[in-house]
Amino acid sequence: MSQKWLRREGLEWVDKEIITHEQYEKILQLYPEQHRMISFLPIFASILVGLSLLTFVASNWDGMSQITRFVILLITMLGFYSAGFTLYRKGHPWVGQGLLGLGVVTFGASMILIGQMFHLIAYDARVFAIWALAGLGMLYLYRRNFFYFITAVILFTGQVYAMVSFGEASWLILVLTLFGLGIYAWSTLHSLVGWLLSFLLGIQIVFLIFSNDIAWSWLSIIPIGFYAVGLLLEKRSVAGGFLFWSHTFGVIFASVMVFAQSDVRDHTDFLANPIAYMILFLGLLILAVYKSGWEKGKLVPVVLFLPMFYLPFGDLLYLLILFVFSLLLIYYGDQEEHRWKSKMGVILFMYSCFLGYIQLAWDFLDKSLFFLLGGIMLFVIHWLLRRRDRWMTKGGE
Structure with a gap:
């Protein structure tokens, strides 16, 4: 619970005589202020540890046999998932979700690397859709925004990959964005989730229009x-x-x-x-x-x-x-x-x-006069806005 929100709302409760001031102080003591950045540190730590393992594997990748590569990828992915599940269940949600997020990332990386090992050729963005399903599974299992953001990044990356590599947007990724992320956004109270969902949908619709000769x-x-x-x-x-x-x-x-x-x-x-x-x-x-x-x-x-x-x-x-x-x-x-x-x-x-200045004056004005008039116009706008602020401050007198 946010200490800032509790202080603000608590004072209103006291003013409305819902609680006494002494009760207000006791409620504040029950919910001490927590620094959110400290809560994020375990996630950052688990990400760094995971990156160190992945970097080590990547640096020695060429010298390994295919069976060794496959086993390392499998053990790494299962290790992240099992450690994340265990820590989350034991009351360490921040560390747990960080490791589970690394499990999702490792799952997608493993699919891509295995495809390269066996020379599998992708003709669309289905690998990113499957990868996103892993993120959606974690999202609906634990209902944490962290998995929402991971899945959003995967879907957006997959759509960009489809546009760049194949010249067409993926309807499958759009559907996963709309329903997979949309259903969660519908039920959450976090406005940032809605901002991200609408941005992803808007960009993907733009991609679809440009890639389908509409x-x-x-x-x-x-x-x-x-x-x-x-x-x-x-x-x-x-x-x-x-x-x-x-x-x-x-x-x-x-x-x-x-x-x-x-x-x-x-x-x-x-x-x-x-x-x-x-x-x-x-x-x-x-x-x-x-x-x-x-x-x-x-x-x-x-x-x-x-x-x-x-x-x-x-x-x-x-x-x-x-x-x-x-x-x-x-x-x-x-x-x-x-x-x-x-x-x-x-x-x-x-x-x-x-915009109007550029559109109407750029072609026919001497450039020195162009910039001079631009500077004068900004001074005039600044003066008008200052007068407006003073007028508002005085209540329109």
Whole structure:
């Protein structure tokens, strides 16, 4: 239990007369503060020990027979697993999960090395899918985030390997990510798990679109799709990741369109079928608006998701969208007293100014004048933001 959380919540209990101050002090004594870095030390220690063993084996690999290699790999893997199971069961969860994690890593390394020993050729990323199943087994057996992160790294590595080696994304790895990691993320209270899940899904969908000759403009469905999913899951901690990455992917797509719209608008590989696109887009838009409860603050991101690439002068429209979105973030952040949202709006406004400056002035301005105007613009923005902060501090007087 977090000592910081207990202190904060405990004071509220005292104020509400749920407990007395003396009881509050006694509760704090029952849960002494623990340094989380100290808890991570056994994991780091077990990783270093495991790496030393693997390094020793690798340095002497060429001088061993195949049977010796196979036996060493088997003993190493079983040793990590058995030691991890034993220590975990005896009340040493941090050391235990560190050794079990090394067991998962050794399992995958063993498959790859055995494949090399017997000259087995892989034609897809199934070896990473099997490897990920070992990580998922540990994840659902012990319900520890450590195994979630290990499995996420394996799945992401496998998808990158599939793209680089075979030029196509693996549907199997996407399914394992969606259901294997998704079911765990659905039930956990840790928001970081949701952020990682949504990032992995977003990147893999991008890979699938590029590797299957699908029109690139379908990429713009990812932000509004993630936003709708985030609103659907709003009461769960996993929702935060989908909401965050919907904004991030939306800003990235709009930024690319500011510079690339004129080049790709009429390209057959870019434009999606307008009828199919609009049916899906409007469906997601209606879902997002419905789940937002018509709250203006929740409707703001919809501006960022509008498909302006079908229109002429789409590059300028996307630049305008970035400006409007950033100003709305600042406004509603102030209205809701949400400082993080206001700060992100300010950062995005400066970023939009930078994009517009590059897009509109780079080609025709003398470069010295270009940088001079850029510096003056930043001074003006700084002055305006300082005035805004002083106004907010004085309560708008």
